[in-house]
Amino acid sequence: MSAIKLKPISYMVLGMLRLGAKSGYAIKKAADASTSAFWPTSLAQVYPELARLERHGLVTRHEDPHGARARSAYVLTEEGEAALRAWLRSPVEMPLQVRSEAMLRLFFADALPREDQLALMRRVREHSRDAKERIHNQERRPALDDLDVARIRYPPIVGQIGEGYYDSIVERLTQLEAEIEAEQSSD
Amino acid sequence: MSAIKLKPISYMVLGMLRLGAKSGYAIKKAADASTSAFWPTSLAQVYPELARLERHGLVTRHEDPHGARARSAYVLTEEGEAALRAWLRSPVEMPLQVRSEAMLRLFFADALPREDQLALMRRVREHSRDAKERIHNQERRPALDDLDVARIRYPPIVGQIGEGYYDSIVERLTQLEAEIEAEQSSD
DNA sequence: TGAGCCATGTAAACGGTTACATGATTCC
DNA sequence: GGAATCATGTAACCGTTTACATGGCTCA
Numbered sequence: 001m002s003a004i005k006l007k008p009i010s011y012m013v014l015g016m017l018r019l020g021a022k023s024g025y026a027i028k029k030a031a032d033a034s035t036s037a038f039w040p041t042s043l044a045q046v047y048p049e050l051a052r053l054e055r056h057g058l059v060t061r062h063e064d065p066h067g068a069r070a071r072s073a074y075v076l077t078e079e080g081e082a083a084l085r086a087w088l089r090s091p092v093e094m095p096l097q098v099r100s101e102a103m104l105r106l107f108f109a110d111a112l113p114r115e116d117q118l119a120l121m122r123r124v125r126e127h128s129r130d131a132k133e134r135i136h137n138q139e140r141r142p143a144l145d146d147l148d149v150a151r152i153r154y155p156p157i158v159g160q161i162g163e164g165y166y167d168s169i170v171e172r173l174t175q176l177e178a179e180i181e182a183e184q185s186s187d
Numbered sequence: 188m189s190a191i192k193l194k195p196i197s198y199m200v201l202g203m204l205r206l207g208a209k210s211g212y213a214i215k216k217a218a219d220a221s222t223s224a225f226w227p228t229s230l231a232q233v234y235p236e237l238a239r240l241e242r243h244g245l246v247t248r249h250e251d252p253h254g255a256r257a258r259s260a261y262v263l264t265e266e267g268e269a270a271l272r273a274w275l276r277s278p279v280e281m282p283l284q285v286r287s288e289a290m291l292r293l294f295f296a297d298a299l300p301r302e303d304q305l306a307l308m309r310r311v312r313e314h315s316r317d318a319k320e321r322i323h324n325q326e327r328r329p330a331l332d333d334l335d336v337a338r339i340r341y342p343p344i345v346g347q348i349g350e351g352y353y354d355s356i357v358e359r360l361t362q363l364e365a366e367i368e369a370e371q372s373s374d
Numbered sequence: 375t376g377a378g379c380c381a382t383g384t385a386a387a388c389g390g391t392t393a394c395a396t397g398a399t400t401c402c
Numbered sequence: 403g404g405a406a407t408c409a410t411g412t413a414a415c416c417g418t419t420t421a422c423a424t425g426g427c428t429c430a
Contacts, residue, residue, distance in 0.1 A: 008288050011292075024382070038285045038291065039290070040418090041418085044421095066380080068425095084295065088295060088299050104202075104222060105279070110340055153297055154294055164359065168351040231393095231411085234411055234412090254398070256398045256409065258408085
């Protein structure tokens with residue numbers, strides 16, 4: 001029934017519901033605190049997606065007002081859970097797409113004189129250090145407060161992979177900067 | 188004069204021209220062989236972008252037919268070179284955005300039974316190994332044949348960073364798979 | 375009492391991909 | 403002779419971001 005095309009954002013919503021987020025707002029908040037590093041999203045995507053998933057029977061909605069403030073709570077249906085698992089089991093012909101303006105700049109850094117090359121590397125290095133720090137803090141102060149923290153193994157692992165990524169950039173750039181500084185003094 | 192808004196794709200085109208690519212086709216080919224790992228693009232972006240850059244005086248076009256086949260050759264103007272350098276020098280408030288469906292899947296892997304978790308990790312690991320291999324081969328057989336290979340220091344460095352990224356994923360997953368397999372046998 | 379967060383949505387703009395269309399050249 | 407590659411573009415579609423709009427709740 002109903003040909004609904006599920007995209008990564010669909011699975012992110014289903015996955016966050018499964019982890020215990022209830023409202024669209026909570027899903028966005030949880031995503032900001034966890035998946036945003038490798039799959040950023042916005043409320044303008046989450047709300048329509050929830051409506052779409054409900055229309056197709058993958059989630060159910062019920063009223064969950066907080067005082068006079070209206071709120072919708074969603075839960076996964078059996079079909080929703082099955083769809084999530086099917087995606088996780090499906091073959092991975094994925095783009096694994098990385099879009100990094102930082103790397104693009106670095107790629108073309110030969111166009112700059114030495115001093116400016118060093119400045120660029122320093123900026124990228126500091127940015128990477130901050131990005132790593134941000135992931136690290138997310139892990140320690142989970143901000144997934146209201147999420148089901150029991151039996152959750154993979155989110156911190158993905159966090160570690162992200163940290164490792166930024167770490168390797170910092171390491172490589174530190175080394176490179178030293179090399180280039182050394183060259184300069186031997187000129 | 189002329190408020191042209193330059194995007195990453197603009198700088199990729201300017202940068203590739205600077206490295207010696209002449210036609211739109213050559214820019215795309217060079218990008219596929221180098222920057223595609225962290226800034227993929229398509230001909231449908233390159234051609235309109237070249238036209239836009241020409242309209243705004245950042246590049247100049249001249250006819251460069253090859254036999255009966257028409258071809259356009261582009262070169263950077265002074266303004267174009269200046270724009271490229273200005274971008275490389277500008278503050279880095281960049282998204283450093285990474286979009287990885289593989290990591291998104293891994294993040295939600297707790298929804299699967301152990302066997303399927305292992306299968307997912309194996310798929311992601313193999314995909315990462317291939318991605319690393321692809322970058323590695325690009326470096327050895329540069330495919331930047333017609334590009335100015337002299338005084339190009341940064342492209343291989345960016346390649347190494349990419350390799351390091353996929354390497355760290357492979358390493359972490361290998362370790363994790365071993366851990367989980369060990370648990371299972373002690374059940 | 376006011377700032378900041380919770381909460382939900384819509385509309386427009388933007389960037390990127392895919393599909394389509396066409397034709398010459400090169401190499402096996 | 404035919405396949406792969408060189409070469410240039412356009413049109414439609416799709417997913418995402420940004421801006422807009424509204425209003426209640428919480429805490430200092």
